Amino acid sequence: MSNGRPRALVTGASAGIGKSYAEHLARTGHDLVLVARRADRLEALAAELRDTTQAEAEVLAADLGADAGVDMVVGRIDKGDIAFLVNNAGFAARGKVAELDTQALDAMLRVNIIALSRLSASAMRSMTALRRGTIVNLCSGTVFMQMPGNAGYGASKNYVMAFTRHMQAEAQGTGVRVQLLVPGVIATDFHEIAGNALENFPPERVMQPDDLVVASLRALEMNEPVCIPSLPDIRNWDNYVAAEALVAKDASRDKPAPRYHGA
Incomplete structure (x- = not known):
């Protein structure tokens, strides 16, 4: 703690969703x-936050696609003073499976999966010891879709969803809150970097990053562990989980289902 204020660590904080989280949390x-x-962008944001909110803003320039960068951030979390972690950093390397750029795929998986897992593990350790803290892991609405060219990115975000839901089960009774945040299309430069453009999406499908972050923070206040900001009825998620349970109860039996028996 510093000045009695809780400390939040936000990855991918230099722009888009991460920058919006930093501003709202400050x-x-x-x-x-x-x-x-980008240290220069972080320094500019830190100066702005110090001026406008009087928050302390520490800059940690790190490449989460490299072991050294992940080690640096894990070491910072291991100090034990992080009360709120936002695992926002991530990107999309798209392409059909037979045509994938394997180097780009590897780089994406390192950020979207390995870095998120290691930061989450560090935060869970320190927060569980203190019996308080919040972790927000960003997923993607594409986890509910299967489309050509999205196998790598979609699978990486399916990992985030599964990993986070397991974290939620393990966090029960510890005092640690874990939120799975599932954005749809957000108005950031994410899409241009991934080789797409916001103009390719109908305006009614594109959410502003501030609206996403406000929904996430409001969901925490409402004790909703899964936040899908544009989903009108949370019972649709509950039905999704119920459908999983129906499959799960018969996923392991001593014999194949009758339809696989010979005539």
């Missing part, structure tokens, strides 16, 4: 550790 009484590759 305004609501948090000091910040800002993580991204």
